[in-house]
Amino acid sequence: MIVLRPHHLLCTFAYRGKGYSPAFVANFDHYLAQLHEPGAEITLQQTNDVFCQACPQQASATHCQTEQHIQTLDSAVLATFGLETGLVYRYQDVQDHLLATMTPEKFRHCCQTCSWYEFGICEPIWCSQSQQATPVKS
Numbered sequence: 003m004i005v006l007r008p009h010h011l012l013c014t015f016a017y018r019g020k021g022y023s024p025a026f027v028a029n030f031d032h033y034l035a036q037l038h039e040p041g042a043e044i045t046l047q048q049t050n051d052v053f054c055q056a057c058p059q060q061a062s063a064t065h066c067q068t069e070q071h072i073q074t075l076d077s078a079v080l081a082t083f084g085l086e087t088g089l090v091y092r093y094q095d096v097q098d099h100l101l102a103t104m105t106p107e108k109f110r111h112c113c114q115t116c117s118w119y120e121f122g123i124c125e126p127i128w129c130s131q132s133q134q135a136t137p138v139k140s
């Protein structure tokens with residue numbers, strides 16, 4: 003079971019090997035490989051997660067240096083895609099659900115205040131995808 007901040011559901015799909023530091027990237031690669039294992043399960047929480055633990059912007063075990071802003075990203079992803087904290091999901095089921103229901107408007111609503119948004123990497127990756135809708139299992 004891997005604990006994730008909700009907005010990291012978007013980051014993990016858009017990730018292309020760039021991050022805050024070499025240690026952050028190495029840690030990201032490690033846990034992303036675990037998420038991609040068949041049947042990998044996750045639970046969502048609005049506190050620091052496995053990716054935050056190697057981030058230079060982590061303020062404490064539970065908080066980001068910009069925690070208030072990060073909370074808005076997490077809350078937007080939960081509300082936009084009908085997800086809940088504390089439930090057990092299969093990572094791939096959630097990714098399929100996000101891919102099937104993503105729109106440019108939804109992406110911008112969730113991500114446009116992120117510092118990485120302006121680089122223009124993530125939006126084309128998310129918004130060029132098109133799949134049949136699949137239900138989210140818990």
Ligand code: SF4
Binds near residue numbers: 075116
């Ligand atoms: S714009 Fe930011 S929050 Fe959105 S997927 Fe990219 S890195 Fe993650």
Ligand code: SF4
Binds near residue numbers: 053059060061065
């Ligand atoms: S910037 Fe904050 S929320 Fe993002 S990975 Fe780093 S500690 Fe976590």
